[in-house]
Amino acid sequence: MSDVVLLKALRAQQWIKNLFIFGPLLFSQNLSNGPLLYLAFRAFVAFCMISSAQYIFNDIRDLEEDRSHPIKSLRPLASGRMKMGLAVALLIGMGLGGFLIAATISLPFLLIAIGYFVLQALYTVWLKHIVILDVFIIAAGFLIRVIAGGLAVDVEISSWLLICTILLSLFLALGKRRYELTLLQENASNHRP
Known part of the structure; x- marks a missing residue:
């Protein structure tokens, strides 16, 4: 397996x-x-x-659905370029590694990192199927990152930054949903409610 496949599985492009x-x-x-x-x-x-651990969890959980999706079928696990065993090992390794680093920063940062992971796991398993709530969960992920950043460096977060983050993240989440509807057209209901 190439480094490119590994980076795609980890969704390195999403680290931004x-x-x-x-x-x-x-x-x-x-x-x-x-x-x-x-x-x-x-x-x-x-x-x-x-x-990355969360994205791999999502890919494992949605493997069969992803195989019938025009874009998601190209992901390493759905396309067969990555074996399930390696995906599980990456999920565990990246998750534990991330939590270990978080624990060395501060307890509040570790707790918000765990909260982020749990929220994203709930999104993968259940919340992404609830219309409108799915968009708010995506937006909450951005807000959690800002709050986590404030906890990591122990600085007060301005209400202005929080409001701008919420508005920008809602814009991005709604744009993502619109793109999916446009891409899937008449098949959209087969992939999302």
């Missing part, structure tokens, strides 16, 4: 979402503070690992 962790550091004007920047970077790495 975890840059929201740096928001509180940036807006508290502490971006040039070396120790805080290092803490934020560790928080970013922890969330990248945890979110």
Whole structure:
């Protein structure tokens, strides 16, 4: 298996979402503070690992559905380019690694990382099938990242940053749903309610 397949399985292209962790550091004007920047970077790495574990969990859970989807069928597990055993090992390794890093940052950061993982697991198993609520769960993921960033570096998060994050994340989540409806057209109801 190539490195490209591995990165696709980990959804490395989605790690950009975890840059929201740096928001509180940036807006508290502490971006040039070396120790805080290092803490934020560790928080970013922890969330990248945890979110990758969550994406793999999603791919395992939705394997059969993904095989009939025009785009998701190209994912490593759905296309057969990755074996189930390796996917499970990656899920466990990335999850545990992310939580171990989170535990070295602070207890509040670890707890919010666990909360993020649990919320995303509930989304995969159940909440993504509830119209409108699914969009709010996606948006909540961005908000959790901002709050996690504030907890990691122990800075107060402005209400302005929280409001802007909520609005931007709702815009992104609704845009994602619209794109899916456009892509799937008449088959959309076979994939989402």
